[in-house]
Amino acid sequence: MFNKETEYALRSMVYIQAQNLKGRKPGVDEIARATEAPRHFTAKILHRLVRGGFLLSAKGKGGGFHIDQEKPSVNIYDVVTAVEGQKIFSGCVFGLKNCSNESPCPLHNRYKSIRESLGELLSNETILSLAQKYQAYQ
């Protein structure tokens, strides 16, 4: 479905949020281990998420990653599009550039409704709601 970077980003953020709920700020090592993702690639992705405003980080002893609990939790759709763009939510099944409501391919309308369901599902779920459900991927 999504590319590796997106998958790791989502797993990391949910893990960080779950740990934050427990008053903890996990570091890269812990996050990579807990999410079963490559250590250094995870570090790179976390850094991108920090620059993108999705995460906060603290250097030095006691440091690690955390999420601003003041702001409303970001939804999954927004994380996905920030990491890998809109392609998944807008492309034609056949990759036709001019496929649209105006000149639809034979699958356009039915595929569109499926895509919209996916978009809704991902928009209605946030990193926080997932963290609360999933409880740190034990």
Place this chain on the structure above:
Amino acid sequence: MFNKETEYALRSMVYIQAQNLKGRKPGVDEIARATEAPRHFTAKILHRLVRGGFLLSAKGKGGGFHIDQEKPSVNIYDVVTAVEGQKIFSGCVFGLKNCSNESPCPLHNRYKSIRESLGELLSNETILSLAQKYQAYQ
């Protein structure tokens, strides 16, 4: 959605089928032009489809590609899985290896139903049914 190879494969097959309906057997050059796909990459993909039993080919003058009109037309789902595997129809949103009906991730069930809709859509449509609707992508 799908990778380039799958997109080109689908476009090529629908084009070939549409031309076959008119009694024609298009060659690589014509197919690549008509589907706006790279010439040599298209040749490679067509050859794979021939080896996979999805297409027939004829060498020499008057040659080109065609589809066995005796056999029932193959559905889109089968073309996609033959070209790029089941990943799209089976993977977890978060890329979790052990996500399943037995130990579902928080999005498993709702995502599953969307995936199943997609699978049905693609299973109910064949290269022939699309060719009849689309008429050669003019």
Place this chain on the structure above:
DNA sequence: TTAATAAATGACAAAAAGGTCATTTAATAA
């Protein structure tokens, strides 16, 4: 004020996807 800790940074490398090309093989028609 220094030792320890942990993220930031940027260069690099491996693997996969996407794409090109030259040559060979096979078929057909003149």
Place this chain on the structure above:
DNA sequence: TTATTAAATGACCTTTTTGTCATTTATTAA
């Protein structure tokens, strides 16, 4: 039976994605 046509084949190249690593910067606590 040869010239022409068109697919088959396999080597190669480019770009993108995925992943690694060494070094630097910042923070904290002793």
